[in-house]
Amino acid sequence: MIRTRFAPSPTGFLHIGGARTALFSWAYARHHGGKFILRVEDTDLARSTPEAVQAIIDGMNWLGLTHDEGPFYQTQRMDRYKVVITEMLATGTAYHCFTTPEELDRMREEQRAKGLKPRYDGAWRPEPGKTLPTPPAGALPVVRFRNPVAGVVAWDDLVKGYIEIANAELDDLVIARADGTPTYNFCVVVDDWEMGITHVIRGDDHVNNTPRQINILKSLGAEVPLYAHLSMILGDDGQKLSKRHGAVSIMQYDDEGYLPEAVLNYLARLGWSHGDEEVFSMQQFCAWFDLDHITPSAAQFNTEKLNWLNAHYLKLxxxxxxxxxxxxxxxxxxxxxxxxxxxxxxxxxxxxxxxxxxxxxxxxxVFYIDLHPKAEILAQHLTPEALPALADFISGVKDVTWEAAAIGALIKACIGKHGLKMPKLAMPLRVLLTGQTQTPSVDAVLALFPRELALKRLAVAPVN
Structure with missing residues (x-):
């Protein structure tokens, strides 16, 4: 069974990029009749907050991206991570390292000075025939993963294609801090393994994590999932998405008056396509969605297109x-x-x-407030040419049948009597009734009002 996951870190809101990742992961599971898992990666205790967790869940609920399992919280799985680390220490796939942060800094400075890539030098890595240093008294070690030194780690990325990294490029990753807490990359591996994740669909900012995670999975004898790394989303101006054009909480789109189905439809087309289809339901999207039609190039956010889609869904x-x-x-x-x-x-x-x-x-x-149209708008449209026709209309409308057709007939009669074109009377009526110069057909607008309220607003006109 296909099993996908969305695994946000609750250090901020759910933004457009995260929402698209969640949508694609959700849709892939739905397309294949699989399971979609929600996992909260909250091991960064200093930055993770309950408010951020709730914001992510609220965003998922608003979009309708329902999960089949979870939410699972990494902070509730610490005991399990520590058991796995203990087993890795016992089998030799991990080891204790007593190198201090200060020593690491000096090591990296020296490597940079020599033009080398800064990395851990393996001082505490066990090797056949190697004598390890004496552990400093009272020092608490980190735990490092014993990464292979030869060969390559490679995978066929379902979006980016074949990717290969030499193991010599990877140093021994810290998988547990000196206080015993496991690190992000390690927790992800254990979770994906034990939750049976078959497809990891995530942003391409995680590409550099993938070879490390694959090596740890292999050391555990775990099946390696398939990976699909989605390209970044650029703003309207082609620059990296920022708060001014999209990198905001998904719930801000709710605040700004967008419908969730419009946002989902728009997100679906950010980097994926199905022929020339622009407007489609989530049922259609799940039926069509695959990973073959995701472009590896960056997608560009287009506010104008989102507004067009939202207008379409409002009409429906x-x-x-x-x-x-x-x-x-x-x-x-x-x-x-x-x-x-x-x-x-x-x-x-x-x-x-x-x-x-x-x-x-x-x-x-404007239909419910105490309206006071701006004097300059009234002066602009309540012209001497229009006032006689307006006076006739106000007189006649007091007794007309209160429906759009009858009101429209009265308007036509008044402009016909005074030899005017429709805007000469319609515009004064619009600004008197709504304070606006752009409205639907003025007879339909007028018919919405209670007669008494309409007459009260029309009485502002200087026609007596």
């Missing part, structure tokens, strides 16, 4: 669902929703014109 969404998402955004602004006009009805005529839920909230807000 049920008005009641959108109202439930918009209402708390209005309430956060201190806006009280009334029964009339209906928030669902407002959304029904505005959702075709916006890109985010926040823009929907902006449009809906």
């Amino acid at each position: 969404s049920d008005n009641a669902r959108l109202a439930a998402l918009v209402q708390p955004r209005l309430e956060e602004r201190g806006v009280t929703i009334t029964a009339s006009p209906s928030l669902e009805a407002i959304i029904g005529i505005y959702k075709e014109r916006v890109s985010t839920l926040n823009e929907l909230a902006d449009a809906a807000e």
Whole structure:
């Protein structure tokens, strides 16, 4: 059975890159009828926080990337890691090293001065016929993995292709600190082994970890999973993704008014393609997804494309669902929703014109607040030419049937009587009713208002 995992470190939020890794791992498991495991790699006790753990879980839940097993926490598996380290010490695949941090620093400085790659010199590595130094009194050793010195470590990366590293390039990795706590690369190996992970799908910043992890897995007699390293994501400007263009918490996209299905659809196309398909459901994505069509080159984040996708999904969404998402955004602004006009009805005529839920909230807000259109906008559109037609409309609308068709007929009658074009009357009506110059059809907007509220707003016009 295919078993994939998403293994974030809770030292920050779940960002776009992590969310894409989670999505691809989730989709690969779903495509093959396998299992998707969530594992929290929280061994960095100084930087890991419960808030970051919760932020990651919240982000996964918002996206709908449900896990089949977990979440597993590495801090709860410390005893198991220590057992494995003890076994490795007994079999000789690991050893105690008493080299101090200060000695390591001096060693590396000397190597750099000679033009050599800085690395541990193997002073405490056991070898046949070698006499080891006497351990310093009272010193606590680290534990190092006894990396092979000959040959190569190689793998067929499912995204990047064949990769080969000479073992001579790898020094003996510390797998347990002097205080006994295991290190990241070691915990990952034990977890992937014991959780039966078959495919490790992760960012290409982990490529340098892979040969070390493969060697440790082989020393344990464990089956080596297949690896797929995803390329980085660049910002709109082609630079490394930063906070100003995407490297933010995935939940910020919720705050900014994006729908999770739009974000998922967008993430799916960051480095993967299925022909010319741009818009698709997660069911379709899971049916299509494979690792063969992931590009090894960097993907580029495009905010304009994300906005386009979000607008598409807003148009398709049920008005009641959108109202439930918009209402708390209005309430956060201190806006009280009334029964009339209906928030669902407002959304029904505005959702075709916006890109985010926040823009929907902006449009809906004007129906519920005490509106005071800007004097300069009123002066611009309530022109002497328009006022006679506006006066006739205000007089007639008091008795018209309160529906868009009847209101629209009255508007046409008024502009026809005064020889005007539609914008000459429609624009004054828009700014009086909403304070905005861009709205859906003004007769449909007017019909949303309770008649009394509409007349109150129209009364601002200097037509008497």
